[in-house]
Amino acid sequence: MDFETERIAKLVKETDAQTIVLQFPEGLKRYGPPLALQMERDLGIAVMLSGNPCYGACDLDVTSRADLLFHFGHAPIPRIQVPTAHFIEVRNDTDVIPITQKALSVVEGHHIGLLTTVQHIHKLEEIKRELESQGYRCDIGCGDDRIQYPGQILGCNFSAARAVNVDEYLYIGSGTFHALGVGIATGKRVIVADPFLDRIIIPDTETIIRQRHGFIAKARDARSFGVLIGTKIGQRRSALARELIAEARSHDYDAFAIRVNEVTPWVLYQFPADAYVNTACPRIAIDDASTFRAPMLTPIEFEIVLDKRSLSDYVFDEF
Numbered sequence: 001m002d003f004e005t006e007r008i009a010k011l012v013k014e015t016d017a018q019t020i021v022l023q024f025p026e027g028l029k030r031y032g033p034p035l036a037l038q039m040e041r042d043l044g045i046a047v048m049l050s051g052n053p054c055y056g057a058c059d060l061d062v063t064s065r066a067d068l069l070f071h072f073g074h075a076p077i078p079r080i081q082v083p084t085a086h087f088i089e090v091r092n093d094t095d096v097i098p099i100t101q102k103a104l105s106v107v108e109g110h111h112i113g114l115l116t117t118v119q120h121i122h123k124l125e126e127i128k129r130e131l132e133s134q135g136y137r138c139d140i141g142c143g144d145d146r147i148q149y150p151g152q153i154l155g156c157n158f159s160a161a162r163a164v165n166v167d168e169y170l171y172i173g174s175g176t177f178h179a180l181g182v183g184i185a186t187g188k189r190v191i192v193a194d195p196f197l198d199r200i201i202i203p204d205t206e207t208i209i210r211q212r213h214g215f216i217a218k219a220r221d222a223r224s225f226g227v228l229i230g231t232k233i234g235q236r237r238s239a240l241a242r243e244l245i246a247e248a249r250s251h252d253y254d255a256f257a258i259r260v261n262e263v264t265p266w267v268l269y270q271f272p273a274d275a276y277v278n279t280a281c282p283r284i285a286i287d288d289a290s291t292f293r294a295p296m297l298t299p300i301e302f303e304i305v306l307d308k309r310s311l312s313d314y315v316f317d318e319f
């Protein structure tokens with residue numbers, strides 16, 4: 001795994017930094033202590049580890065007074081500029097060609113859109129060449145200003161998928177959330193090729209949509225809504241939250257804003273409401289739905305409750 005220690009040392013030297021913070025996402029946190037010890041020893045500076053949960057590049061630990069922040073495991077979000085923050089993307093070098101070849105057994109279309117997360121982004125051109133050598137046509141779309149690389153998607157942004165008009169998509173990566181989002185956003189089939197588990201999955205968008213319709217139906221009986229505003233730098237949507245509160249009140253609901261850094265059942269337990277609307281990370285409402293005692297809606301789902309959008313126009317929340 002490449003933690004780019006030479007680049008970090010160079011940046012520390014160039015800026016004469018005396019204190020740095022290393023921030024890792026959950027899956028990489030265990031690499032933090034040895035790296036921090038090594039850097040203190042080699043660079044002679046103070047190194048702190050960010051201990052807060054971290055799930056994306058939207059979440060930069062900028063609250064410390066450190067000279068520099070090194071954020072590992074994600075690509076920058078171009079829309080968010082923090083001069084003291086540097087991204088160490090920690091690309092993965094797993095060979096993705098075998099899983100690509102395996103995926104071909106379920107590919108039905110001829111024109112394929114390639115998608116992935118930053119971990120495998122440097123492999124997309126190689127995959128494209130492989131598929132083209134087998135007679136397929138491939139496109140890698142460019143996303144909007146929240147997306148750093150062609151073909152890259154986030155759990156809150158599928159713009160690189162929408163940028164291409166293809167028969168279906170091949171997503172290289174693990175988990176099904178991103179693929180479900182792309183499937184619902186585009187109405188196209190998405191094949192997940194997981195190079196770690198050597199597994200091909202075609203996520204079932206209908207099941208997740210049915211589950212979400214269940215939460216929406218339950219929220220129709222609510223009288224009070226807590227509207228969550230994320231305080232992480234790349235999750236703040238205060239204006240949207242204000243609009244939703246105004247809309248809710250115009251429909252005679254009680255609605256109040258809750259500023260929150262980590263959306264957890266315990267935090268919400270302190271602020272009871274019949275349902276919540278989450279304007280922070282869109283994944284929370286979907287992935288963690290069962291952990292909350294009241295329905296947790298996305299802003300899109302709240303529009304359906306308010307009859308501003310029909311159920312048939314259901315999509316995942318993006319920004």
Ligand code: SF4
Nearest residue numbers: 055056058155156281
């Ligand atoms: S808002 Fe959520 S999905 Fe988007 S980058 Fe942050 S953690 Fe990922």
